[in-house]
Amino acid sequence: MTKVFALVPAKVTLFGEHAVVYGYPAIAASIPTYLRIEASFRGRGGSIARFEGVELRIPVKALGIGFDFAEIDKSYASRLAAYISKALELCSEVVGGLDSGLEISVESPLPPSIGLGTSAAVSAGVLACCAKLHGVDLGVEELASLAWRVEKEVQGAASPMDTATVCLGGIRLIEPSQRRYPLLRDSLEALVGYVPRVGTTASLVAMVKNLMGRAPSVFRAVMEGISEVVKASIEAIKQGNLELLGLLASVNHGLLRALGVVSEASDRVVHALREAGAYGAKMSGAGGGGAFIAFADPRKLEVLSEVVRALGAKVVSLKIGCPGISLGESP
Ligand code: PMV
Numbered sequence: 001m002t003k004v005f006a007l008v009p010a011k012v013t014l015f016g017e018h019a020v021v022y023g024y025p026a027i028a029a030s031i032p033t034y035l036r037i038e039a040s041f042r043g044r045g046g047s048i049a050r051f052e053g054v055e056l057r058i059p060v061k062a063l064g065i066g067f068d069f070a071e072i073d074k075s076y077a078s079r080l081a082a083y084i085s086k087a088l089e090l091c092s093e094v095v096g097g098l099d100s101g102l103e104i105s106v107e108s109p110l111p112p113s114i115g116l117g118t119s120a121a122v123s124a125g126v127l128a129c130c131a132k133l134h135g136v137d138l139g140v141e142e143l144a145s146l147a148w149r150v151e152k153e154v155q156g157a158a159s160p161m162d163t164a165t166v167c168l169g170g171i172r173l174i175e176p177s178q179r180r181y182p183l184l185r186d187s188l189e190a191l192v193g194y195v196p197r198v199g200t201t202a203s204l205v206a207m208v209k210n211l212m213g214r215a216p217s218v219f220r221a222v223m224e225g226i227s228e229v230v231k232a233s234i235e236a237i238k239q240g241n242l243e244l245l246g247l248l249a250s251v252n253h254g255l256l257r258a259l260g261v262v263s264e265a266s267d268r269v270v271h272a273l274r275e276a277g278a279y280g281a282k283m284s285g286a287g288g289g290g291a292f293i294a295f296a297d298p299r300k301l302e303v304l305s306e307v308v309r310a311l312g313a314k315v316v317s318l319k320i321g322c323p324g325i326s327l328g329e330s331p
Contacts, residue, residue, distance in 0.1 A: 003040040003330045004132045006125035009033065009322050010110055011117035011165040012192045012293055013284045014245075015233050015252050018208050018259055019226040020159040020176055027184065027230055027237065028161050029171040029320035031192055035108045035118060037125030038330070039133055042103040049084045049104040079112055079200075083123045086150045091130035094138070094146065102130060113201070114194045115285020116316065120162035123150035124325055132327055140167045140324060144181075155202045169324030171237055173230075184237045187321030189298040190245075191278075191305060192291065193313045195265040199288035208259050222258050229255070246279020246295040253282035261287025269313050270294075276307045293320070 009030040016026025042048065084104060092098045104126060112118045124147040131138045138146065144160070144167035151158035161174045164181040171185045212219045229252045236244040253270055256262050266283040273281040273294045281294035292313070296304055305315045 003038060004129045004327060005036060005038045005330055006128045006325055006327050007034045007036055008121035008125045008166050008325045009169065010035065010121060010316070011162055012291055012317075012320060013115070013161065014171070014237075014293060014320070015248065015282075016174070016226055016230040017115075017161075017285055017287075018205070018256070018261065019223040019230075020161055020174060021157060021205055021208075022212075022223055023177045024223055024227040025176070025230050026159070026161055026174045027171065027233060028165040028174055029188070030165055030169045030322050030324055031116070031317040031320055032322040033109055033116075033316050035106065035110075035121040035125060037107075037122065037129055038105045039126070039129035040103050041100045041133060043100055047088060047098075047101040047104065049081065049106065079119070080106065080122055082154045083119050083150055084126050086154050087123045087126035087147070088130060090146050090149060091127050091134075094127075094131060095134035095136050098130070098134075102133070104129070110194075110316065113290070114197050115201075115287075115290035116192075116194065117162040117166050119154075120147060120151060121166045121325075123147040124163060124167050128325060128327055143167050143325070145179075155205075157202075157205055165324075167324050169322055171321045173234060184234060185240070185321060187319055188237065188240060189242070189301060189318060190320045191273075191281075191294040191296065191301050191308075191315065192284075192317045192320060193269075193305075193308055193315040194291045195263070195269055195289045195311075195313045197288050197290035198263065199286075201286040204261050204286040204288055208261065211259065219259070222255055226252060226255050242295045242297070243279045246281070248280070249282040249293065249295055250274065250280035253280075256283060256287060259287075263287065263289040265289050265312075266292055269308050269311055272307055272311055273304055276300075276304055278304055291316075 020026035147163035
């Protein structure tokens, strides 16, 4: 086997972000926009990762330190390098030691840190490729749980939402306390896009944690409210009730505003979508900008895409839900 690759879908959070960090359920879906991770052995001398032309050197014997950042955009690459490095470390644990450096390339149609699960996709893809090169086929459940460890260790805190969704695919209920991720539906029509994002997931999660400490009963009530939205949306998803999903998205957006994580750009886009006839919309992910999702009559999705593009947003998908990670070999 000379080269293996993983195609990993991105993901979008439908409902329940932030509350999921405190053990409440959430709902997320894979989206048919794929990251491609390729890996091959490169002999002795450490691993190398390439990300859209960026080259990082990752010494096998000192995983996680000593990156060579010469002439690269640090902010862009350093975050991904941390996930790749940790994924290789866990892969090494699973396969009983890496006996050679790896050459890894990551092609992504999406920028990192916009709330669409790119770090989860990179973590899962690198783990799966590395294990496969060493003759170990990780089942998707095990892969999801290892990739979650990568996210937790790199970010300090993370829910299993992103890694479970990109590994298993479909539209899933995420029940973190029970580690169950049941499939609610294979797919649905919805508009997914993003605006530029300020702040990282870790900083936004920390900000919310701070609010929880300052007024626990108030913010606990906001989290409970989000969890009620999640519960109400389960049947709506199963029935494909887009109108109700729109209403619930708008309520969830309001609750995220109460947490202080909604940027002005997100608010503008969400407002414009509703004005233009969407049933409802919300920001998606940690916030500070980044991803959003809108539910509407499917015949209106193209027009709504034009509306958000005119505001400077990017449209990623008009469909949510697709199969999870897949692996292959290339010559
Ligand atoms: O990293 P993002 O933007 O996809 O957001 C993650 C969602 C949070 O609930 C805020 C954090 C988590 O780990 O679930």
